[in-house]
Amino acid sequence: STEAPALGGASVMVGDRVVGTVTSGDWGHRVGMNLAYAFVDVDMPDAVEVDVLGQRVAAQVIPPSPYDPEFSRMRS
Numbered sequence: 001s002t003e004a005p006a007l008g009g010a011s012v013m014v015g016d017r018v019v020g021t022v023t024s025g026d027w028g029h030r031v032g033m034n035l036a037y038a039f040v041d042v043d044m045p046d047a048v049e050v051d052v053l054g055q056r057v058a059a060q061v062i063p064p065s066p067y068d069p070e071f072s073r074m075r076s
Helices: none
Strands: 011-014 017-027 031-042 048-053 055-060
Touching: 017 048, 031 048
Parallel strands: none
Antiparallel strands: 011 017, 011 048, 017 031, 048 055
């Protein structure tokens, strides 16, 4: 998402159920997306929503790091 980043304490939601809490979030300059670290249940779906400034924003759970160690995104 290119919305404002999620802040610590924001809720991670699936439907009307809170399934996690954001610990920190900010814009990932190297990966070109907002990133948020959150405590979530391992067995939850990958598609979630995060409370960003009072608005629910679609988010994707990505277990591996989105970091690009070969810098291929920067060179394209």
